[in-house]
Every structure is written in structure tokens, then in C-alpha cells.
Amino acid sequence: MAGLGDEITMEALEADPDAILARLRREEPVCRVAALDMWLVTRWDDVAHVEEHPELFTAATEPSFLARTLGPNMLTMDPPAQTRLREIMLPPFQAGGRSGEFVAAELPRLADSLIDGLPNGSFDLMAAYAQPLSAGSLATVLGLDDHGFDKMWSWCEGLCTDLANFADDPELAAVGERTKADLGAALAARLEQGADDDSAISWFTRHGATAEEVVNNVRLMISGGINEPRDGIGLVVWVLLTRPDLRAEIEAEPNLLRRLVEEVFRIYSPVGTVTRQATEDVELGGVVIPAGDLVAGVLRSVNLDESHWHDPTAIDLHRREGSHAAFALGAHRCLGEWLGRQEVRIGVERLLAAKPDLVLDPDHSLEIHGFEFRGPRELWVVA
Numbered sequence: 202m203a204g205l206g207d208e209i210t211m212e213a214l215e216a217d218p219d220a221i222l223a224r225l226r227r228e229e230p231v232c233r234v235a236a237l238d239m240w241l242v243t244r245w246d247d248v249a250h251v252e253e254h255p256e257l258f259t260a261a262t263e264p265s266f267l268a269r270t271l272g273p274n275m276l277t278m279d280p281p282a283q284t285r286l287r288e289i290m291l292p293p294f295q296a297g298g299r300s301g302e303f304v305a306a307e308l309p310r311l312a313d314s315l316i317d318g319l320p321n322g323s324f325d326l327m328a329a330y331a332q333p334l335s336a337g338s339l340a341t342v343l344g345l346d347d348h349g350f351d352k353m354w355s356w357c358e359g360l361c362t363d364l365a366n367f368a369d370d371p372e373l374a375a376v377g378e379r380t381k382a383d384l385g386a387a388l389a390a391r392l393e394q395g396a397d398d399d400s401a402i403s404w405f406t407r408h409g410a411t412a413e414e415v416v417n418n419v420r421l422m423i424s425g426g427i428n429e430p431r432d433g434i435g436l437v438v439w440v441l442l443t444r445p446d447l448r449a450e451i452e453a454e455p456n457l458l459r460r461l462v463e464e465v466f467r468i469y470s471p472v473g474t475v476t477r478q479a480t481e482d483v484e485l486g487g488v489v490i491p492a493g494d495l496v497a498g499v500l501r502s503v504n505l506d507e508s509h510w511h512d513p514t515a516i517d518l519h520r521r522e523g524s525h526a527a528f529a530l531g532a533h534r535c536l537g538e539w540l541g542r543q544e545v546r547i548g549v550e551r552l553l554a555a556k557p558d559l560v561l562d563p564d565h566s567l568e569i570h571g572f573e574f575r576g577p578r579e580l581w582v583v584a
């Protein structure tokens with residue numbers, strides 16, 4: 202008998218996942234979706250269980266697009282191999298490391314220089330501001346800023362094209378190969394320079410990462426660490442331009458901008474899912490997932506789970522329900538979350554301080570698209 206899992210299509214999830222996910226939470230919270238050939242897990246407690254039990258739900262999936270495209274990296278491994286890489290690579294992304302210095306001194310300057318270059322009249326804020334700010338931040342922290350922020354963005358796009366090449370299209374695969382060759386040459390040159398500067402890449406080398414580990418994990422950081430802060434900047438600006446009540450509240454109490462950043466990450470969850478694979482037949486939410494099946498813990502669903510959040514779709518700057526799951530919940534919790542949050546907060550703060558009269562362009566409406574990665578492609582504003 203055909204069930205809910207047979208009705209769901211990828212197109213419908215990409216266009217508007219929230220109603221489908223709400224129905225799954227109510228009717229079939231652990232559901233095999235035929236079109237995706239995987240299980241969607243949509244309630245908070247079940248996704249937390251998946252993330253807390255790598256022995257039952259491994260990140261080392263087989264096959265793995267991530268490992269095939271980027272090479273084995275921390276997100277394709279379970280503890281303890283993953284823990285070792287994480288311990289080496291986390292410090293430069295925290296407040297006490299390279300990211301802390303960058304956020305205090307260089308990030309505001311980078312934002313201001315991009316704001317100085319913004320055109321008058323109507324323009325797409327994602328392309329003109331959010332994207333170079335996000336690419337430039339990661340390039341600077343990693344120590345790849347000599348190549349220019351456009352180059353960083355093109356590496357990100359090339360790797361993401363390859364990662365999304367589920368149908369094995371040879372043209373898309375060629376884009377991936379060209380990107381990896383170009384980025385590989387830049388990384389080889391970087392590694393040859395030695396490791397005595399303050400960049401994150403030098404830190405990784407000094408703390409025991411091999412050249413291959415640096416290359417594969419920097420590919421992961423570039424493919425996953427630029428789109429999300431970019432989307433966060435665009436979405437927070439959009440919320441502030443459409444919600445004068447929230448803007449007034451934040452102007453009266455500027456610290457509340459941090460709360461808004463969290464609420465926007467919770468409600469819009471730029472990273473839709475975490476993908477794992479059952480290592481044995483596992484019971485979850487009253488059904489048995491057979492060994493070998495792929496399981497997606499749906500972060501955007503648990504961030505709107507009515508059994509976990511009061512009035513989940515409302516932006517509430519005074520929530521007391523604890524942290525959301527947009528940066529994931531378990532061993533693979535986002536490595537760049539501290540840096541990403543600061544990029545969004547400072548990026549928005551500097552922009553609206555310099556351009557207080559910025560408004561949405563009434564000739565364009567915001568379109569948010571995607572399931573695995575969801576965000577606005579463009580945000581048209583008038584300065």
C-alpha cells in the first residue's frame with residue numbers, strides 16, 4: 202500500500218519543505234522516502250538519538266558523495282578518527298584563536314570596505330555584500346586571501362557543483378576536477394611556504410595534520426563554510442527590513458541582534474539535514490531501519506518541532522528553550538559556528554549602521570529555495 206513516503210518528491214521538498222515536514226512529524230516521524238531512497242527523521246528526540254549514536258548511525262556512509270568529491274574528511278568519519286581531526290582543526294575557528302583576532306580587527310574593516318563599494322539604487326545584496334563578506338572571512342582565516350575573494354567563491358561553487366552531481370553528469374564532474382586542480386595548486390603553494398604564520402592552515406600543519414588531511418578538510422570548509430553565513434546575512438537583513446517591530450526592539454537593545462541571528466538560523470536552517478547510515482537493523486520511533494539504509498536527520502524539521510518549541514515559527518527574541526539544531530547536535534556539530542555567527546552579526550550591524558535607509562526593492566520578491574541547502578539566491582534592495 203502506498204504511504205506518505207511514496208508521495209513525497211524532491212521537487213516538493215526543495216520548493217516548500219515545511220508543510221511536508223510538519224505532516225511527517227505528526228504522522229510518520231521516521232519515514233522511508235522512496236524518491237530519496239532514504240529515511241527522513243523529523244522529530245527532535247529521534248534526530249538527537251541518531252546524532253548521539255555513531256555506532257548505530259555512522260557518518261562513514263557507503264557510498265559517500267562527500268568522500269568521493271572531497272576525499273576522506275572529518276565529516277565522513279566517526280570518532281575517534283574524526284575527534285583527532287576536530288581537535289587539531291577547531292581552535293583557529295574559536296574566539297581564542299585566529300578567528301577571534303579576525304573578528305575583532307579585520308572583519309569590521311572588511312565589511313566597511315565592501316559597504317563603501319556598494320552601488321546606489323537597486324542591487325542584489327547577496328552578490329554585492331553577503332557573498333564576498335562570507336568568502337573573504339573564510340579566505341582570511343584560512344590564509345588563502347592572496348587569491349582574492351572571487352576566487353574563493355568560485356572554489357566554493359565548483360566544489361558544491363560536484364557535490365550535487367548525483368546523476369554523474371560528466372560536465373559537472375569536469376567542473377569539480379578543474380576546481381580541485383586549481384585549489385590543490387593554491388594549497389600546495391600555501392603548504393610549501395611553511396607554517397610559521399598565524400593562518401588556520403599553518404595551525405593545522407603545526408598541530409599534526411598531514412598535507413592530505415589539510416587539503417581534504419579545507420575542501421570541506423570551503424564547500425560548507427561560505428554559503429551558510431552568506432544565507433544568514435541575507436536572511437537577517439531581510440527579516441529586519443520586513444519587521445520594523447523587531448528592528449525597533451534591537452535598536453533599543455542592540456544585544457538582541459545576537460538573539461535574532463539565532464532565531465533566523467533556527468527558523469530557516471540553511472543546512473537541511475545530517476546524513477548517516479544504519480550499521481545494523483535499528484529501531485527508531487517504532488519502526489525498524491534495516492542495516493545499510495541511509496538516514497537523514499532533518500535539522501530544519503527539529504528546529505520547528507512543536508513538541509520541542511513553543512510557537513516554533515514565531516521569531517521570539519526572548520526564547521528560553523535552549524540552543525537550536527541549525528549547527529547540528531552531536532559529534533559533528535559545526536566546526537565554524539562561532540566564526541559564522543560573528544560574520545552574520547557584524548555583517549548586518551555594519552551594513553545597517555552605514556545604510557540606515559536601506560529598503561527592499563519592491564520590484565523583486567525574496568525566493569528561498571532548496572532542501573539540503575536552503576537560502577535566498579538573491580536579495581534585491583535599494584540604497
Ligand code: HEM
Pocket residue numbers: 275276277283287294339421422425426427429430433466470471472474475476500526527528529532533534535536537538540541542
Ligand atoms: C554560519 C552558518 C553555518 C551553518 C548553519 C553550518 C551548519 C553545519 C552543520 C549542520 C554541520 C553538521 C553536518 C553533519 O553532521 O552532517 C556542520 C558541520 C561542519 N561545518 Fe558548518 N555551518 C556553518 C558555518 C561554517 C563555517 C563558517 C565553517 C568554516 C570552517 C564550517 C565548517 C564546518 C565543518 C568543517 C563541519 C564538519 C564538522 C565535523 O564533521 O566534525 N561551517 N556545519
